[in-house]
Amino acid sequence: MQQNCPCETAIALLKDIKRTPTSDLPQYDSEKIRLIFDEIIGLFDEVEQSKDERANPYKACGLLLNHQAILRNKRALLIYMNERINRLQRIRWETRSGVIPEQIRSNVSLVEENFFKCYDQNLSEYMSRIGLDLTADLEQPPKNLFVEVRVIKEYGEFVTESGNVVLLRLNTRHFLPRVEVEPLIKQGYLQHIG
Amino acid sequence: MDTTTQPTIDPISYLKQAWLREKFAPELFPFQQNLIFNIRNLIAKQETIISAKNLDFEKKFEVNLLQMEVDRINYLLREYFRIRLFKIQKYIFYIMKEQNQLNLLSQDELQFARKYFESVYQHFKETVTDQLPNTQKAKSLFEPDMIIEPNLDRFVFCKITEQVGEFQFDENENSSFYLNKNDILMLRYRAIRTLLIENKVE
Numbered sequence: 001m002q003q004n005c006p007c008e009t010a011i012a013l014l015k016d017i018k019r020t021p022t023s024d025l026p027q028y029d030s031e032k033i034r035l036i037f038d039e040i041i042g043l044f045d046e047v048e049q050s051k052d053e054r055a056n057p058y059k060a061c062g063l064l065l066n067h068q069a070i071l072r073n074k075r076a077l078l079i080y081m082n083e084r085i086n087r088l089q090r091i092r093w094e095t096r097s098g099v100i101p102e103q104i105r106s107n108v109s110l111v112e113e114n115f116f117k118c119y120d121q122n123l124s125e126y127m128s129r130i131g132l133d134l135t136a137d138l139e140q141p142p143k144n145l146f147v148e149v150r151v152i153k154e155y156g157e158f159v160t161e162s163g164n165v166v167l168l169r170l171n172t173r174h175f176l177p178r179v180e181v182e183p184l185i186k187q188g189y190l191q192h193i194g
Numbered sequence: 195m196d197t198t199t200q201p202t203i204d205p206i207s208y209l210k211q212a213w214l215r216e217k218f219a220p221e222l223f224p225f226q227q228n229l230i231f232n233i234r235n236l237i238a239k240q241e242t243i244i245s246a247k248n249l250d251f252e253k254k255f256e257v258n259l260l261q262m263e264v265d266r267i268n269y270l271l272r273e274y275f276r277i278r279l280f281k282i283q284k285y286i287f288y289i290m291k292e293q294n295q296l297n298l299l300s301q302d303e304l305q306f307a308r309k310y311f312e313s314v315y316q317h318f319k320e321t322v323t324d325q326l327p328n329t330q331k332a333k334s335l336f337e338p339d340m341i342i343e344p345n346l347d348r349f350v351f352c353k354i355t356e357q358v359g360e361f362q363f364d365e366n367e368n369s370s371f372y373l374n375k376n377d378i379l380m381l382r383y384r385a386i387r388t389l390l391i392e393n394k395v396e
Contacts (some may be wrong), residue, residue, distance in 0.1 A: 037325050044327040070327075075340065077322045085317060089283070111320050118313040126279075126306040132268075134276050 006043065006069035009035045010076035017083055023094075025087045028109040033080075036073050043070050088116050092123065096135045096186055136182065147178050149190040158184075205232050209270055216277045218351075220383055221344040222285070225278070225300040233271065240264050282307050286314060287341040346384040353378050 013032045020026045043066045050066075053059040088100075088108070095101060098120035100108060108116070127134055155168035160180050168174070173193065184190045212226050244260050247253045282289060282303060289295040290311050299307060318335055379386075 040326060074322065074326060078318060078335075078340065081318060081321050085314065109321075111317060115313055115317045119310070122306060122309045122313065125309075126302060129302045129305070130275065132272055132275060134272050134279065136272065 006039065006066070007072050007076065009039065010073050013080055014076055017080060022087060022090070025084065025091070025104045025107050027107045028084075028112065030109070033077070036077060040070050040073050043067075043073075084112060085115055085119075088112060089119060092116065092120055093135055096183075098124065146175050147181055148173060148175050148193045149181055149185070150174075150193055151189065152191045153189045155184070155189045205229060205236065206267065206270075209233055209267075209274065213270055213274045213277070216274060216281070220346060220348050222278065222281050222289075222295065222298050224298045225303065227300065230271070230274075233267070237264055237267060237271075278303065279306070281344075283310060285342055285344055286311050287336065288343045291336060291341060346387065347382050349380060350383045350386070351378065351380050352386055 009032050013029060013036065016029065016032075017026060047063060047066045047070070050059050050063050054063065091101065091104065092098070098117070100113065100116060150173050151168045151170055154170045158166045158168050158180075160166065160177060166174060166176065168189065174190075181190055181192075185192060208226075208229050212223070212229060215223055240260060241264060244257055244264065247257050247260070282299065285295075286307065289299075289307060296304065296307075315335065323335065
């Protein structure tokens with residue numbers, strides 16, 4: 001199935017992913033990707049057929065066009081893949097966990113899931129080698145040692161590093177050290193006030 | 195206040211400078227092995243002081259301040275490592291291709307970079323090139339126009355820290371400027387690159 005203009009599907013694929021905000025990972029578009037690969041194979045067959053007639057300037061032109069179209073499709077595919085793994089990496093940094101969030105799980109292909117696991121492992125190993133958690137304090141330098149938080153999800157008893165036991169009941173407010181509080185905020189148990 | 199806080203001033207400004215360089219320059223700089231090592235030692239020393247003083251209730255305020263200082267320096271340290279890591283990730287194909295780039299990485303970064311490259315290369319191979327026709331050009335992932343290189347022509351702000359005098363930017367033979375100390379300029383990164391290496395600019 002040859003399209004009117006080669007690489008149309010590729011451009012549509014890229015436009016789709018460009019439209020979604022960079023924090024989201026849309027569905028892996030296997031349909032379009034399959035079409036693009038089919039197109040590449042079709043173009044390649046044409047290239048192979050007309051290779052012998054290179055001397056003919058009309059055929060040579062067509063040959064060049066098909067060849068360039070294949071390369072362009074390849075480039076588009078690589079851009080698409082690259083963009084997706086970049087977003088996956090970003091998710092790893094923002095959620096600070098090696099688990100793909102539920103909403104996105106269905107949008108990720110098997111190969112991408114493997115990549116995510118590999119990246120997570122690589123990153124965790126690196127961070128333990130240098131002895132620093134690089135995903136902490138992503139936005140700004142710490143301003144306060146203690147922060148005021150409200151419990152939005154029942155947690156129960158929480159033991160701080162200094163040995164104090166705090167009972168985190170729903171809707172109570174607490175004044176706790178920032179380092180203890182950060183992971184809990186990320187997981188959704190606490191909410192920062194002020 | 196505390197005699198141990200005095201010696202930390204100089205390495206900290208070096209760390210800050212190194213961090214700012216990595217942050218605003220498009221390219222990667224050599225890993226500051228000694229600087230990082232010194233700073234982490236100083237932090238460790240301060241932390242032992244903190245745990246010692248923590249037992250004394252009257253020193254609570256002092257402990258808080260020391261802890262705060264440690265936290266903020268740790269943040270700088272983390273930022274330095276983070277920015278470098280992101281640069282490594284972004285320019286991974288370029289770094290792997292150019293031999294001299296690998297020298298800028300620390301041993302740990304090198305290990306990370308190699309593994310990262312493997313996983314990205316493998317990913318592209320499985321998703322794209324394995325299903326392409328078997329020609330060399332189609333299969334190659336190292337095409338020069340596809341490798342992301344640091345953009346040395348990006349515009350940056352800089353301040354001259356040492357008197358430079360006549361300086362010729364290499365694009366135009368005719369344009370040479372007189373650069374005084376404390377001048378602030380905005381221009382293409384490539385032009386001030388050599389000055390940066392000579393520490394005349396920040």
